[in-house]
Amino acid sequence: MTWRPRLAEGTAPVLVVLLLLLVGLAIAGPAYDEPSGYLALLKRAAPLMILAIGQYFVIVSGGFDLSVGALVTAGVVIAARLIDGSESATTGVILLVLGFGLLVGLVNGLVTTKLLVPSFIVTLGMLLVLDGAVFLWTDGAPRGALSAGFRTFGRGALDVPVLGEVPWSVLILLAILVAAALFMRSGTGRALVAVGDNEAAVRLSGGQVDRLRLLAFVLSGLLAAVAAILLGGFAGVSAQVGSGLEFRAITAVVLGGVLLGGGRGSVVAAAAGALSLEALFTLLNLLGVSGALESAVQGVIIIGAVAYASLGGGLRQRLRWWPKQRDSVRPAPS
């Protein structure tokens, strides 16, 4: 048999949707005749895609992370207050923000695994704590300013020989995406999916369920901190910078065909889901749909996507006229 590229389960629909949206963009907007338009789209989408990758790790292992939006806000507000315009503090504060994300993820993970509290509740509690603590610390309104060096990652660009100017955020996104895809192909990554699919089986076969779950939350927290650094640079300091991002990231992951409850889906598809969401918003904007209706469209789309994912298999089976190849018959790849 000839080799054919095999996509992970559930990846194809989101890629088709993404392609349609990109074609739609090319027709609707003159800015999308050139690569630079798409590069700008990718730059805008980078923070959400990074959040979606982090959320993917948690969702595929059977959890939720509702704290990422609050974590993004916290990261930006903390950075602005500590840097306060001084260039010399930039590096230290970036490391601090990353460390903070790591710590929040660690707490989420430890409470979930050791105290056996459902992750929905843990991260909801973390959301409340972070929102409250950040504004308690800043007396209600974010203060200070980010330095130019800090903002480079969100808005600056790097000269790449062939491509020309490539935004930093796109480079960071690509690095994270490649690393995430490689990670999911490794033993640890596969075990993470297995935990979401059947925790008991992983435990009985000697897998470190708690450690894997903890890892997922830590990665999600760390990536939320990265998203905070990009968003702080791109959008500036505000108390609303991260609000609602947790639901948007979950939407993106689900749009990418990842099963809520875990055990199924690919990380590239989750990132593609985030890009699709951002492309959709751009398209709606170009078509002159009011910003208010954006969320309604988003609502219809996620219901449709999930309904398709759970009913679609059945529909496809009914429409399929050729016999399905059984996995057991297919020779194992060597």
Added chain:
Amino acid sequence: MSTVHENIAPARRTAARPAVRRRLTPVVIVYLALAALLVVGSVLVGMRGEVLLDQAGILNILTRATALGVVAIGQTMVILTGSLDLSVAYLIGLTSLIAAETMAGREGMIVPGLLLALAVAAGVGLVNGLVITVLRANAFIATLGVALILRGYLEHTYTGPAGDVPRGFQHLGYDRIGPVPVAALLMLAVVALSWWYLSRTRPGYHMYAVGGDVEVARLSGVPTRRVIVTAHVLCSVAAGLTGVYLASRLGSGAPYVGTDAGYDLESIAAVVLGGTLLAGGRGGVVGTLGGVLILATLDTIFDDLEVDPFFKDVVRGIVLVTAVALYARRMMADRARGRLA
């Protein structure tokens, strides 16, 4: 069976223990915590030379508890069934607007306004339930999607408060008997009614069955789809009642009255704080009432102590996680000692 067990000494010894521990159910813990909170709060407020549980204090706690209480009772039913409703906050805003706009200041339109608001709420619940059962979408996504659709409609149609509630209807929000608001009594009636429904009727039992294990319930002949749809309709109607109540207090409808107070996540927090399992099948409205009262009392104490409002969120988050960790620990302990051992 029981005679066999009674003849075995070790079994008897282990059987006696859970009986003692079983009295400390989450519901009991919640009300003990509430009592402790009231005592500690009274002392703290008393040190400032004020009284926590004076007329104004009781009124404050009960008023806060009324709005959250009704949504949380609806949320309890949905969570017991193993589902979840993230759309209640926007629905509260929507129903407050529908009621206030239909009434438009006319006394004669009170009943039609009320009925229309509740009918729309029931319709939204029906959509939630059908999306989950027929389209087989995960409850989290289904209700999040419906919430986003409602949000889009609200943002598109309204820019601020609208409608006008007649004087006669404002009595619902402000009348009281002594320190007890009439609305709080109505809320308690809703609690009593749902307690009866959940623990004394067949459809109520079915909710527990579906929440415990959908497959087992289905194989035992429980109409699982109908149960889930019913739970969602009841939950949305409860949210509608809250919207109507808030309209009567505000004197008009407001699109963000539900989301500003965060009733979606707050109601889930109250339910879980009240000892209901997030995964469904265990818990009840009595515990939820306790959870709601704890949250309302915390708020009132913080107001009396003039604590920074942002500090409230921090404490709320910690209380929530601690409570659920406690319940989880107890459940694991029970299971380890359990009947299978």
